[in-house]
Structures are given as structure tokens and as C-alpha cells.
Amino acid sequence: MTTVPALADLNFVVIPLLSTSHLIPLTDMAKLLAQQGVTVTLVTTPLNAARFTAAIDRAIRSGLVIRVVELQFRAKEAGLPEGCENHNDVPGLKYRRQFFAAIDMLQEQAEKLFEEMKPKPSCIISDAYVAWTAETADKFQIPRIVFDGMSCFTQMCMHSLYIMRDQNKIPESGPFVIPDLPDRIEVTKAQLPPHFNPARAIFIQDIREKIRTAQNRAYGVVINTFEELEQRYVDKFQKLKNGRVWCIGPLSLCNNDDLDKAQRGNKSTFDKEDSLTKWLDSWQPESVVFACFGSLGRMTVVQFVELALGLEASGYPFILVIKAGEGQTPIEGWISENGFEERTKERGLLIRDWTPQVLILSHPAIGGFLTHCGWNSTVEGISAGVPMITWPLFAEQFLNERFLVHVLNIAAGVGSQAIVHLGEEEKFEVQVTNKAVTDAIEKVMDKEKEGNEMRKRARELGEMAKRAVEGDGSSYLNVTLLIKEIQDFQLNQSAKNANAQACDVLV
Template sequence: MAAHRLHFLLVPHIGPGHSIPMIDMAKLLAKQPNVMVTIATTPLNATRFGATLAGSINAGLSVQFLELPFPAAEAGLPEGCETTDKIPSLDLVPNFLAAIGETADKYHIPRIMFDGMSCFNELCCNNLYVSKVFDCLPESEPFIVPGLPDRIELRRNQLPAEFNPSSIDTSEFRQQARDSEVRAYGVVINSFEELEQEYVNEYKKLRGGKVWCIGPLSLCNSDDSDNAQRGNVASIDEEQCLKWLDSHEPESVVYACFGSLVRVNTPQLIELGLGLEASNRPFIWVVRSVHRSNEVEEWLAESGFEERIKDRGLLIRGWAPQLLILSHPSVGGFLTHCGWNSTLEAVCAGVPLITWPQFAEQFINEKLIVQVLGTGVGVGADAVIHVGEEDRYGVKVKNEDVKKAIEKVMDDGIEGNERRKRAKELGKMANKAIKEGGSSHLNLTLLIQDIMHHANATS
């Protein structure tokens, strides 16, 4: 700190789902008086996300990348493997995790945790850690998560890998992360208090008040250009995408995307496509089939799918400008894997959800969406499919299940209209929260004041 200027060092876990919201956070912090921000990342990630930060740098904000070489060779990784979606083989996941370390403890810097989840999820996971309520239960037997404001029922086979291990052993890394979380000075949450007020209150009690909800972070991107460039170069021209969306009626389009890490097996991906087709709704489908692109392209070509849906379907192969799509008036439903970034982006856009969780905390997020917020309908996914184990499970969700969930969300009846109304209300609350006088705007101020006080007390 120099002349009462705070310097925040942001060290994101190097995967898109973590880096993108932390870069948004960096921009948000840098807009505050007497604050400068440095994002520590690797050269390849600085290049990948550079366009996302360029506007803020050009506007004169004190925000920058600090490029640090990633020890790929030392960790036994191939050159260029500097982010989670670039790991060529799941056998190398432990190597990747071993290449990441923490330095804040060593230098006695107040370390604030950000893992990109909601207070709902943080509280659920803490209570699961403490209670071990699922111990000795069969993996498919339901249990109630204790100590929550709502009655939330889960099964062990729906829990994140901390409680439901996969064949890839990451237990040592997860224990280190858990220990680090417990010791952290405080927690920054990419959410807003009005979305989950009771869970914010309970989580604050747990963390001694050091919890700051400063989201939705995606709303720091103020225009279509920012939204189109966020995260990566889109695989479709922005104007082409907008033109297609403009050609459809308000709230008529289903947008389907499973994020950057989900690896759906080919038969299951085909069922998704057939479900979208059977819904008879116009749709945008982001066909991102990691390590299976040849199989999927073969099916698309030989089955006649693309020809059949060409008048009402738009396929995007690769990265999609998701914020741009969700904020368009023609989009009426989002078929999602329930990753928190995607969930929150849908909340901001006031769009109801068709939920199809896959792994990690996604089944917990589905409970929040469907049961607590009342803005989603599930396709019927019933258990985690761990990354790398997709082929063991075959087809878990049929195309008719997809069709039925889409019809429910897009329905014009009382239930569908009530769901849409609730989604729109939450969207308005989200946008209000980040503006001056809003809860997240206030929390950002309180965060900076708290760190300033701490810095002065220890200087």
C-alpha cells in the first residue's frame, strides 16, 4: 500500500469458470477510488483473456496482468497446458493441480477466498463436511442437508467430488483447498443478497461476518462488445448471431449450452439434439463435444439433423457469446449444466432454466434454481457423471425427457408464466444490486473499507 492506495492481487484458479468472473471482479475493483489490481496468470491465459480486460485498461483503470511462467514441464504436462480445458488427458489432472500453489500464508497477506459459488452452496458444503450426514448411507438413498433454511434433499451420488470421489484421485488437493478456505480472512461471493438472503445471513454467521456478496460480476460488462468478447473469442460472428436472434419472436428461443468442461458422451449428446428438435422450438445449441468432435460431426452429417433443423436451429461449435445471447429478448429458456456462472448469467437476464446438472456442485445449484428460486425445471438427471467416466453411464436422459422439460419452461400456462415472472423479478433485482445504493455496490465499499482498516492496523 502506497499513499493509502490498496493493491489487490487476484490469483484465479486457471480454468475459464474461475478466471472469467475474477477478471470481472478485477474490473469492478479497479473502478473504485484509490484501488489498483493485478491479476496473476500465465502468458497463454493473459493472451486468451486479454480482450476482456483491454477496454478497462484503455479507459485508464489501474488493472493489469502479471504473467508468470506455468511450470508445465516440471509438473509433467505438455507445453501449452495452462488451463483446465486444455488438459489433454484426465490422467494429467493431478499433475495440473500439483503445479498450483499458494503464497499468501507465507507472506502474511490477508487472503480472501473466492471460489465462484453461491452462499447456498457454501453453506450446504460446510454442513455436509461438519455433519457427515451421508456417511453409511447407500449412494442413492435421499437425506436432508442439516442446518439449512429450506428442506433440501440430496443423495450421495449427487454430491461434489469432496463427498463423492471419482476415479481420479484429487483428495490431497481438495483437503489443502478446504484447509485454506477455513484459514481465509474472508470470502467474496459472486451473488447478490436478495437472491439468497437467508443463506447469506447463515453463511455470515459461520464466517464471523467476513462475507461480501459483490455480484453478479458479469454485469460489470456494460455493452454488447464486452459481452461478446467475455472469456474467449466466439466461434460465431456477433452480427450473425444477433441477426438470427432478431428473426425470432420474443421469448421463443431455447439456448442450450453445457459450459467449458462438460464432456457429454456421444449417445447422450444425440439425445439432447433430438430433444431440442422434438420440442418444435427455435433453438441455439452450443455443440462443444470435448474429445468427441469427430463422432458428433459424423452423426450431424449422416443423420440429416442439420438439414432438418436448418430453418429453426443455430449450431455453434466452440465458444459462444453467452451473455449476448441470454440478454436478447427472443431467448425464453436456457438449457444448462447448472454451473454457477451460467446460472447467475441467466438470473441477470431474467431467463428461466431447463436444468441438467452433470458434476461438481451442479446438483446443489439445481436445488437452488428449482426448489428455492422457482425459476427452473429439471430434465431428470439423477446422479453425478464424473469427468472422464461418461462412457460408463451411456444415456441417462432420453430425448423425450428433454422435450418435456423444454415444453414446461416455455409453456404459456399459469405455471410457466409464474416461473417467467419470477425470473424477470430476479433479473431486475440483480441489475439493481450492482448500481449505486444497491446491496452489492455497498458490499464492495464495505470490503474495501475492511481491507483498508486491516492494512492500517497491521502497518
Template sequence: MAPQYSGADHQLHFVMIPLMCPGHIIPMADMARLLAQRGVIITIITTTLNVIRIKPIIGHAIESGLPIRIVQLRLQLHEVGLPEGCESIDTIPSRSLFGNFFAAVNKLQQPLEELLEDMEPTPSCILADKNLPWIADVAGKFNIPRLLFDGTGCFNLLCCHSLHASQVHVSASDSEFFVVPGLPERIELTKAQLPSGLNPSMQDFKDLHAKIRASEEGAYGIVINSFEELESAYVKEYRKAKGDNKVWCIGPVSLSNKTDLEKAQRGTLCRLTPLQLIELGLGLEACNRPFLWVIRGDNGKEELEKWILEDGFEERTNKRGLLIRGWAPQVLILSHPAIGGFLTHCGWNSTLEAICAGVPMVTWPLFADQFFNEKLVVQVLKIGERVGNEIAVPVGEDAKSGVLVKRKKVRETIQKIMTEGKEGEERRERIRKLAEMAREATEKGGSSFLNITLLIEDIRKLGMGIQA
């Protein structure tokens, strides 16, 4: 049964549909809370397992009376050959089954259309993850404006747009550096560092990427988890590239989490091989600094634990190192004043969380937008140091990538990021200023606060038939 709401007919109603993946669900849940705080009715549509994941993030907001509803649809897993519980990208056993997962996701179109038939009040817009291209057909059928959520920043979006338009990377060898055209600064990358939609060695989802790009064309606008002061030149150029101003930077949305409990509900998708984790551990030990190392319970955990025990690593480092097995509250940890550096794979959520906490980064990108984000962090913003990984690995195959970075490089990069000299202090001052800018952007009168207002008013005018 479609959710029913009471209230004035003119009240806006946003239907939000995230991609089933922690890095996409979490920021969309934060967005839902921010929009609901402005009086917008929110309906989040996802699957059973993901409802369980969303509720800790916005459960308190719902209990406090904010107009947020969560509707769950059943993902047809068995029909596409997936085991029970594979309702999110991070739960898929291997990349070879990603196609099955997206086939199951595509089957949500009919139940979504049945849901929209009776939904009251009529949706003012659909805000959907860009990786769900079939939403374009649904929005068109019901004549509902469609907004995209990308999950990355304008730097990445502009880089991707420029490469798709220019194709300069196509003729380059995997290891040959080329300049990304049309950017405010000189940014060089190799083909081997590009995300799967641009990387010829990762073309197993070529058709899906083509559908995603095609579906972007008909969208009314795009909502971005960033703030204008962070990447102002790239926001400006991306708006130019899109041909209009329907680009709203409303982040960092993680700053909507005020309490320690709210800050605790965050996660990550990246994995390293046991051999690479051993090199990382030995690099942490060699840097001779206090550290906190989170070891997730993924493939190879037994092999890593065997090494920790037999090598005596934990015993040797227990006076200055803490190992956390499984899940850890990343945002809460980053906000602790004792944290002086953060080793990150440069996912956009983690990058923003480090910036908001004012913590310099050691960058270790693996796939997707992560090499672009590293360029932003290290070269443009100058708030991090790269550990030196040069090759992207396909999502879902990162646990097979072997040893990409040696312990010596880990030690050297950590020591550099933690240096007490002029360079280190200047880096820390830059990120402290960015953290303050992030807070100001999300507060009343700030750029992101105002962009939420502009977004809401734009959709309101659209519903009234007024040209925005």
C-alpha cells in the same frame, strides 16, 4: 520484474490470483474491473495462455486507464509431464493428468514469492481462488491479508459446510436421499450427486480437498459472486457458519459487462458424449420449438457430425433450428429477447447469467456444485425445471458418461419450461423480478455495490491497523 505504480501511498493494492479455468478466471477478471473502478490498484497474476484469455475481458478497461496490471508466470509443464498448452483445466486431456496440472500450479509458489518481494506499492491483500491452498503459505510469509474467491454461491457453500460438519451423507447409499441439515429449507440429495470433495466415489484428490479446507481457516474473508436478494437466507446462515461477517456478496459480476463486445467473452467447461448429444438433438427436434444448439469442438465431434449428416438432422430442422459449431457468445445470446429458455449444466456463472437475463432454465447438472445449484434454481427459486440427471460424473470424465437422459425427457422438460399457462407465466415473472433485483444490487446504492464499498474499507482499515 515486479510491476511498479505511481500514486498515493494510501492507495489500496489487491493482488488477484485466479485458478486456471474459464469459470474461475472470467468472474475474477470482472471483479478486477469492478474494484479498479473504485480506485483500487489491481495486479492479476496468471500464466501466459490465461493472459490471452483475460485480455479480451478487461483489455478495454486497461486501455481506458483503470489501474489494472496483468503479470504472467511460466507454468512448468514439461517438468511435470504435461504437453505444451495445458495451462488451464479445460485443456487437460484427461482427469488422470489433473494431478500433474496441480503439481505444475504448485510450482508457481517460488516465482510468486520472488515477484512479491519487489512489488510496489506493497499489496494490501491477496484475493486468491480457494483451490490454490498454497497461497496461504505465501500470504503468511509476507504477512498479507488473504481473501478467498470460491466461484459458487452461498447456497452451495452452506450445503458443503453442513455436510462436512455433520457427515450425514457418509452412511447413505449412493441412491438413498438424505436431508442436508441446518438449511432454511428441506433440501434432499443423494451421495451420487455430491461434488468430488464430498463424494466417496471421487476421492482421487482427497489430499488436495483436505488442503483446501484447511487453508480456508486462516483466510481473512471470502468474496462471493452472488447478490444477497437472490439467496438471502443462505447468505445469513453462511455468515453464521463462518462465525463472522467477513463474507462479501458483490455480484453478479457479469453485469459489469455493458457492451455487446464485453458480453461476448464467456465460455463453459462441460462436455457430453456423442450418444448423449444425439439424444439431446432428437429431444430438441421433438419439442417442435425454435432452438439454437451450440456444439463445441471437443472429443467425439467427428462422430456427432457424422450422425448429423447421415441422419439429416440439420436439414430437417433448418427452418427452426440453428447449429453453432465451436464457441458462442453465451451472455449475448441469453440477453436476446427471443430466448425463452436455457438448457444449462448449472455452473454458477451460467446460472447467474440466465438469472440476469431473466431466462428460465432446463437444468442438467453433471458435477461439482451443479446439483446444489439445481436445487436452488428448481426448488428454492422455482425458476427452472430439471431434465432428470441423477448421477454426478468426475470433472474430466463427463465425456465418458454415456446416455444419462433420454430424448423423451428432454422434449418433456423443454415443453414444460416453455408452457404458456399459469405455471409458466408465474415462473417467468419470478425470474424477471430476480433479473431486476440483480441489476439493482449492482447499481449505486445496491447491496452488491455497498458490499464492494465495505470490502474496500475493511481492507483499508486493516492496513491502517484499525480493527474492522
């Protein structure tokens, strides 16, 4: 007779894509699963492990069973510079194919570890972009649950768009409505992700199709969202995936104290007496605009000038996060030559380091979030109850903007019209003027009229998000249901193996 596996005997193997915006939510997910009493093995590489070591070590000291396994990243063998282990560090997108080749080289090492793991792997929770995990799951006869960092809304948009693409029905120009959705969502081809609107310079469509094929083979899907946020789209996606969709977010809310928020995703110099917190404390509630464009977003200097001048002209205090490193010299030159930082120092704060975004968003002084609409940032803004100013740049970000502006009604757009593919930023000049930036900020920050309605709705969604992850909330329940699904799978697998052995004996 087989028995249900104990929680401590379950081993959830979490395999993120080695990219900052993918590592962060899956590291949160590892903590969330471990809080339920299961063993979690987080598979990464040494330089990526260093980004979250402090936070994970603290979780382990609290009693959570999380093991970090480091694989050798064969950068040089794949044609990448030595030490280049994260997508954010790849020197130009001409190396993207080499980066994914190095990701594929991790498979053999990982499978050797799987053979030796105790407890044995119960399932794989894999980033959708790590396609080889589909083969590994088959080899070890365990479920593979995929995570690709999108909402159910965007999943359903993408599903309809794939059908349109296969039928050659996506118009080359002009707006069109994405079919078979609960809401009227209008876009243009120029605003679509590269799956439907590929970059001219970097063409890796074969890798995308390989990833999509592996994703479609998955046992189920985990989503960084909560059901109450997008119930109609959750229902449609559940139906599409035979019920195996678990909405377990917002994942960022598993970070309860300021130190966890500050060190989420990378090392930070933050402490409770830090100048950033003091600066925020000096402003009235809901008076500051926080402008941040994610870990990958890049702007040309001419477009940055419009952003900076728009923030300045709005009259509101602001925090502006500026990329550090290669390619930023022209922007830093403009800031210095035009005295922008000096001119705005009384109400503007420029940050050039890793930014504790969740910590900033949770501060009472933040009244608006100017964002690129990456889903991590989107759901973090929703969780904080902050209305948003939307400026999508690339990937599926225009779809996320439609969700914020036209479905949730908690945002105003700056009027960006087309995807700026990663690596092609210099081909674009100014898409968004400083006036458009100022107008959108004023619309959201206005305490009366439309801005007040956005703010009220954003607060309501923020409270809903917090309730979802509490003990009786929908996301908390979905975590327990996911674990039970894996318990049941193991129980059924054990029963099958026992029957097979019994048959062998009879023969």
C-alpha cells in the same frame, strides 16, 4: 500518527485458478475493484492472459488501473504437454494431479514479484483452488480473501455435508435431507460433488483436503451472488465466517456493452452485424431455447442424441452449443449422418466456437436456458431474467439445480439422477431421454400455467440483480465495504508496526 491508505495506494492482487470457468469471474472482479479506484494486479500465465487481453486492455484505456502479470507455467516440468496452461486443455483427467503440481510451482515466482510490487500488495483475492496463496499471505502479512465460485446456498449445503461425512451419516443409497438449512433440500449420494462421492478413476482427495484446509484459514470470502437472491443463506454463511463474507455479484453485469459481453472469457468473432445477432433478431421475444453445457461439460454421443432429438421435438427455435475438439468426432458423425443440422436449419442454430453466453442470454429472443447448472451459468441466467431447464452433470451442479427448482422456483429439471464425473462420461449411457428434455422445455416455455409463473419470477430476479450492482445496491455497497476492510487492516497493521518500532527504540 498513521493515516488511512488512499485508494490508489491499495493493491488488490487477484490470483485465479487457470481454468476458464474460474478465470472469467475473477477477471470481472478485477474490473469491478478497479472501478472503485484501487490498483488491481491480475496474476496469470501468457496463454491464459491472451483469453482476456482485449477486454482488459479496453478497461485500462478507460482509465482503470489493472496490471496483468504473467508467470511462467512449468507444464513440462510438472509432467504436462508443453503449452498446456489451462485446466480445460489438460489431455484427460489422468493429468489432473500434474496440473495442480504445476499450479503449486507458480508460488516461488509470485512471491518474488510480491517483493518488488509497487504499491505493495494490500491483500490477495485468491481462487480457493490455489492453496499456496495461504502461505504467501502469511509470509507477507496481508489478508487472503478466497473465491470458489459457489453461492451461499451451496456453501451452506457443503458445510452440512462435511459434518455428515465426518460423522459417517451420508447414506450410500436413497434420498436424504441435508440438515440445518432454511429449505428442505433432498438429494442422493450419487448426486453429490466428488468431495462426498469421489470418482472411481480419478482420486485426488488429498488435493481436495489441502484446498479445504487452506480455504478454512482465509481472512474472508467473496461470493458471486447478490444478497436479495438468497438472504437466509447469506445470513447463515456470514455467521459461519464471522461476518467476513462479501456478496458482490452478479459479476457478469460489470460488462456493459456488447463487445465486453462478446469477448468475456475468450476471443470472439462477434460484431454488431454478426449472423448470430441477426439470427436472434429474426425470432419473437422469449421464443428461443439456448442450450449450453459450459466449458468442461462433455456428453457421450448416445446422450447427445437424446438432447438433440428433445430440442427438435419441442418445436421451439433453439441454439445448441457443441464442444469442438478431441472426443467430438462421434457427435459430429451422428449430426452429419442423420442430417440433424440440415433438418433443423430453419429453426436451429448449432455453434461450435467459443460462445458469448452473456450476450446471447441478454437478447430478448431467449425464452429458456437449458444449462448444466454451473454457478457462472446459473447466476448469468438469473441476471438475464431467463427461466431455466436444468441438466446437472458434475461437481456441485445438482445442488445448484435444487436451488433453482426448489428454492427460487424458476426452473424445471430434465430428471438427471447422478453425477457424471469428469473423465468417466463413457461409463454412462443414457440418463435423460429425449422425451424428458422435450417435457422440461415445454414446461418452462409455456406462456401459461406454471411456465408463466416461472417467467414472471425470473424477470423479477433479473431486475433485482441489476439493482444490486447499481450505485445504491447491495453488491455495490459490499465492494466498498470490502475495500474499506482492507484499508482498515492496513491502518491497523501500520499502527502495530509503529508501536513495535517504538518499543525497539525504548529497549
